[in-house]
Amino acid sequence: MTxxxxxxxxxxxxxxxxxxxxxxxxxxxxxxxMLNQKTFLEDKIKGLAKLLPTLKVIxxxxxxxxxxxxNISDSSEKISGNIRSLDNARSRVEECQARVSDLIDLEICxxxxxxxxxxxxxxxxxxxxxxxxxxxQSLLKRTANDMDNISNMLKSVRTLxxxxxxxxxxxxxxxxxxxxxxxxxxxxxxxxIFPLLGLHEEGIKEFCTYLRTKVAAAADKNLKxxxxxxxSDKRHTIVYADTLTLLYEGLARITDTxxxxxxxxxxxxxxxxxxxxxxxECDIQTKRVLLEWGKTRQINKKNQMINxxxxxxxxxxxxxxxxxxxxxxxxxxxxxxLMHFRIELYNRFIQRKITSDAEVGxxxxxxxxxxxxxxxxxxxxxxxxxxxHELLSHYxxxxxxxxxxxxxxxxxxxxxxxxxxxxxxxxxxxxxxRKCIRRSVSTGSLDGICVIINNACRVLExxxxxxxxxxxxxxxxxxxxxxxxxxNVLQTSIQQGRLQSGDTEQSRxxxxxxLNNADSSTEYVDALCDNVLKEIEQALPNLNSNERGKLExxxxxxxxxxxxxxxxxxxxIQQLRSSAIKPRINPWVDQFLNMxxxxxxxxxSAYEAGESFVQTLIMNLETLLSSFKDILTSANYDLLTQxxxxxxxQRLEKVxxxxxxxxLGGLVLDKEVRSLAGYITAATSWSVRDKFARLTQxxxxxNLEQVNEIYDYWGSHDGALTWRLTPTELRNIIALRTxxxxxxxxxxxx
Amino acid sequence: xxxxxxxxxxxxxxxxxxxxxxxxRRFTQGLFPPGQGATIGVDFMIKTVEVGxxxxxxxxxxxxxxxRFRSITQSxxxxxxxxxxxxxxxxxxxxxxxxxxxxxxxxxxxxxxLRILVGNKIDREDRxxxxxxxxxxxxxxxxxxxxxxxxxSDNVEKLFMQIAEDLMKQARTRDLPRYDSNNQxxxxxxxxINDSSCCSRxx
Ligand SMILES: Nc1nc2c(ncn2[C@@H]2O[C@H](COP(=O)(O)OP(=O)(O)O)[C@@H](O)[C@H]2O)c(=O)[nH]1
Ligand SMILES: [Mg+2]
Numbered sequence: 001m002t003x004x005x006x007x008x009x010x011x012x013x014x015x016x017x018x019x020x021x022x023x024x025x026x027x028x029x030x031x032x033x034m035l036n037q038k039t040f041l042e043d044k045i046k047g048l049a050k051l052l053p054t055l056k057v058i059x060x061x062x063x064x065x066x067x068x069x070x071n072i073s074d075s076s077e078k079i080s081g082n083i084r085s086l087d088n089a090r091s092r093v094e095e096c097q098a099r100v101s102d103l104i105d106l107e108i109c110x111x112x113x114x115x116x117x118x119x120x121x122x123x124x125x126x127x128x129x130x131x132x133x134x135x136x137q138s139l140l141k142r143t144a145n146d147m148d149n150i151s152n153m154l155k156s157v158r159t160l161x162x163x164x165x166x167x168x169x170x171x172x173x174x175x176x177x178x179x180x181x182x183x184x185x186x187x188x189x190x191x192x193i194f195p196l197l198g199l200h201e202e203g204i205k206e207f208c209t210y211l212r213t214k215v216a217a218a219a220d221k222n223l224k225x226x227x228x229x230x231x232s233d234k235r236h237t238i239v240y241a242d243t244l245t246l247l248y249e250g251l252a253r254i255t256d257t258x259x260x261x262x263x264x265x266x267x268x269x270x271x272x273x274x275x276x277x278x279x280x281e282c283d284i285q286t287k288r289v290l291l292e293w294g295k296t297r298q299i300n301k302k303n304q305m306i307n308x309x310x311x312x313x314x315x316x317x318x319x320x321x322x323x324x325x326x327x328x329x330x331x332x333x334x335x336x337x338l339m340h341f342r343i344e345l346y347n348r349f350i351q352r353k354i355t356s357d358a359e360v361g362x363x364x365x366x367x368x369x370x371x372x373x374x375x376x377x378x379x380x381x382x383x384x385x386x387x388x389h390e391l392l393s394h395y396x397x398x399x400x401x402x403x404x405x406x407x408x409x410x411x412x413x414x415x416x417x418x419x420x421x422x423x424x425x426x427x428x429x430x431x432x433x434r435k436c437i438r439r440s441v442s443t444g445s446l447d448g449i450c451v452i453i454n455n456a457c458r459v460l461e462x463x464x465x466x467x468x469x470x471x472x473x474x475x476x477x478x479x480x481x482x483x484x485x486x487x488n489v490l491q492t493s494i495q496q497g498r499l500q501s502g503d504t505e506q507s508r509x510x511x512x513x514x515l516n517n518a519d520s521s522t523e524y525v526d527a528l529c530d531n532v533l534k535e536i537e538q539a540l541p542n543l544n545s546n547e548r549g550k551l552e553x554x555x556x557x558x559x560x561x562x563x564x565x566x567x568x569x570x571x572x573i574q575q576l577r578s579s580a581i582k583p584r585i586n587p588w589v590d591q592f593l594n595m596x597x598x599x600x601x602x603x604x605s606a607y608e609a610g611e612s613f614v615q616t617l618i619m620n621l622e623t624l625l626s627s628f629k630d631i632l633t634s635a636n637y638d639l640l641t642q643x644x645x646x647x648x649x650q651r652l653e654k655v656x657x658x659x660x661x662x663x664l665g666g667l668v669l670d671k672e673v674r675s676l677a678g679y680i681t682a683a684t685s686w687s688v689r690d691k692f693a694r695l696t697q698x699x700x701x702x703n704l705e706q707v708n709e710i711y712d713y714w715g716s717h718d719g720a721l722t723w724r725l726t727p728t729e730l731r732n733i734i735a736l737r738t739x740x741x742x743x744x745x746x747x748x749x750x
Numbered sequence: 751x752x753x754x755x756x757x758x759x760x761x762x763x764x765x766x767x768x769x770x771x772x773x774x775r776r777f778t779q780g781l782f783p784p785g786q787g788a789t790i791g792v793d794f795m796i797k798t799v800e801v802g803x804x805x806x807x808x809x810x811x812x813x814x815x816x817x818r819f820r821s822i823t824q825s826x827x828x829x830x831x832x833x834x835x836x837x838x839x840x841x842x843x844x845x846x847x848x849x850x851x852x853x854x855x856x857x858x859x860x861x862x863x864l865r866i867l868v869g870n871k872i873d874r875e876d877r878x879x880x881x882x883x884x885x886x887x888x889x890x891x892x893x894x895x896x897x898x899x900x901x902x903s904d905n906v907e908k909l910f911m912q913i914a915e916d917l918m919k920q921a922r923t924r925d926l927p928r929y930d931s932n933n934q935x936x937x938x939x940x941x942x943i944n945d946s947s948c949c950s951r952x953x
Binding site for chain 1: 794820
């Protein structure tokens with residue numbers, strides 16, 4: 001009956017709509033006619049304009065035209081008004097249609113829902129409810145007020161509301177039943193019904209809670225199998241890392257398989273809610289695995305021992321027997337880095353998933369930012385992250401101990417092969433440090449990497465550097481170097497940490513090897529910094545500028561270890577200077593004083609024919625340098641020759657100042673200085689001009705023909721030299737020429 | 751651009767929640783951050799200041815207070831030029847922990863490190879540690895003392911500027927090396943061979 005009434009109502013509205021549409025058509029026609037007329041009239045105006053004399057007529061007609069145009073505009077206004085009301089009418093008709101169809105659906109749904117429930121066709125029932133929920137509830141109320149007989153409609157609404165709550169209860173109950181019965185088909189079936197009933201949050205909660213039980217069951221099984229893995233098993237040493245991997249892979253799989261389901265039936269942007277629930281299980285299971293791991297691997301005991309050892313070693317009364325062998329920690333450290341990296345990967349997975357879900361599903365920027373903020377909180381506050389931090393802490397303590405102990409061992413087992421410039425501790429130490437830093441990179445944690453770099457820096461400067469320093473501090477015994485015996489004996493004695501005072505050859509070799517070790521270490525450090533940076537950039541490609549700054553600061557600390565090493569080298573070279581160079585060179589150069597530098601022509605020829613001072617000196621220097629040439633690294637050898645050059649030139653300068661010369665004596669000196677400089681230039685790879693500058697100038701002065709010739713070299717003209725001697729020094733030197741007149745020298749204007 | 755003459759590392763330590771991060775933010779960014787979470791591991795910030803016409807770059811390391819980050823934070827003590835130990839004047843427990851922190855500093859930091867004790871949050875009404883108590887503690891342990899409020903920006907600028915000035919003075923008179931951009935001696939760890947006692951073995 002009511003249906004009939006609705007149909008009638010609809011019919012009358014449609015009739016009215018048709019009438020209005022017809023009216024609109026005639027009005028539009030009229031308007032078109034008028035518009036045609038308008039162009040016609042405009043043509044006419046143009047014609048009339050030419051007829052100025054008949055202005056009066058035209059004016060009259062123009063007036064007419066104005067009237068016409070006004071009429072036209074009036075009509076168009078009217079027409080548009082009509083159109084507007086027509087639009088209004090149409091939207092009212094549409095609303096009316098919607099209301100009618102809502103009312104019809106309401107009726108249908110309310111009738112259908114009960115049947116559906118009775119038939120256990122929950123999808124259909126929920127679809128009815130969904131249709132009902134999708135109706136504009138305030139519109140429904142308005143319709144009800146407009147109607148004569150509202151009781152029917154209200155009844156339908158009530159029916160549907162009841163049905164909705166009934167269905168909610170049923171679906172929740174059925175879902176629980178399905179879960180208990182492990183009835184996967186029903187679980188999925190009811191999971192899809194929840195959102196139809198407006199139960200999005202509940203549906204996700206129920207479903208993910210169910211998924212949690214699956215995760216828990218699988219994790220339980222995996223942990224049991226981990227615990228019972230026999231030590232003979234290949235993966236026994238990393239079985240807990242494997243267990244964590246299974247856990248996170250399982251969670252990731254669940255997320256991946258159910259994400260489309262959630263997105264289809266619940267809409268996008270709901271992944272955060274789902275993952276938050278799963279995270280609780282992830283937290284619980286991770287903690288269980290780690291607890292078991294800690295017990296099995298005796299992690300606390302090891303930590304405690306390491307702590308005690310470090311305390312004891314600082315009080316220097318520790319017992320070697322109680323030490324943990326660093327090699328035994330290797331496996332454990334690997335397992336920890338694996339575990340840490342797994343957690344890191346899982347966190348990155350969640351982050352990626354939720355971020356992209358929010359980007360696709362949440363158009364509003366603020367809402368999206370809120371989701372991302374919640375995501376950050378979820379990760380930051382999860383027990384999983386806590387576990388991760390604790391694992392990293394374990395890792396760092398063990399790795400630090402490993403590094404220190406292994407380097408100490410490398411030092412203790414130091415040996416030098418016959419003919420080698422460096423000893424094994426350098427290769428070994430840098431191998432260890434590189435290994436540790438690499439391992440830190442494999443944790444995936446920038447903070448972890450930075451700490452290991454800091455530790456490497458400390459070990460190199462303190463432990464390693466201190467040993468080199470200590471060996472150099474023992475000094476270089478003076479005397480000639482003869483290495484034939486030294487290598488053999490050094491092998492054993494170097495390991496005792498102290499050489500017997502009698503073994504001078506070994507002491508010399510040990511000293512030079514330490515010096516070479518320092519030099520070779522600077523190269524190792526540079527290479528290490530380069531490689532490490534590359535590896536880190538590869539492992540962590542998305543560092544932000546702040547993280548980069550952090551890393552670079554730590555790396556620059558490592559690279560500045562070279563400064564420390566250069567200090568060590570400088571110290572060693574100075575030792576060599578005072579014990580191997582200076583005492584040898586001084587008597588050789590002092591021979592200069594035993595020679596006459598007042599030569600006649602005959603004496604000059606005789607001098608040049610025989611063994612001259614400089615030839616002997618060069619021969620001696622050659623012998624000295626060649627004894628070091630093969631045993632020192634080329635950089636150290638260069639440093640040594642520099643020191644030697646400085647010593648020779650300074651000493652020679654000193655003895656020259658104690659000598660007097662005649663013309664030929666000066667000539668000979670100039671030649672000798674030249675050949676000395678030539679020899680040293682050939683012996684080294686760096687330029688000696690600077691070191692020889694003063695000496696060369698002294699020789700030039702003493703080789704003058706006449707006093708006034710000095711003006712060729714002195715002054716600001718083109719040929720002048722850049723003098724390294726002060727005017728006073730110059731006068732003193734020129735005065736060494738006994739054939740020059742004192743007054744002439746005094747008259748020099750310098 | 752990087753035309754600074756000195757680079758100093760400043761490390762902040764102290765219990766979680768005393769306001770280390772806020773102090774650093776206040777100084778480097780001029781703001782009091784609302785509700786940021788606890789620091790994870792270490793944070794790193796840079797600010798260049800001017801001391802008597804010289805540019806000084808301060809590299810500030812803000813550490814997490816919790817025990818589980820200790821192995822991370824400890825590794826930064828050694829290269830620090832200055833250590834700021836912070837407590838909260840409205841929280842007795844944070845003051846009671848100071849000896850533990852000092853022990854840690856003794857163990858890991860250079861003996862020459864500049865040490866400053868800071869009582870933060872003086873804007874709060876519920877003070878538990880009187881100023882003179884903090885001051886005496888600092889004096890007893892050979893530290894500078896300053897009270898601050900990161901919230902009200904009290905003494906924050908002064909704290910860091912004083913550190914910069916002090917380290918500059920040290921650098922000029924003592925063996926803290928000048929920063930030289932060609933070779934990266936950015937810290938004071940040049941133990942010269944004649945002075946073997948100096949920081950070659952810190953532990
Ligand atoms: N009233 C007050 N609160 C502060 C001050 N500095 C920090 N806080 C608050 O103390 C809490 C911890 O600060 P935070 O900087 O994170 O401490 P941190 O753990 O030492 O880095 C935050 O809630 C801050 O708002 C301050 O000067 N005054
Ligand atoms: Mg903080």
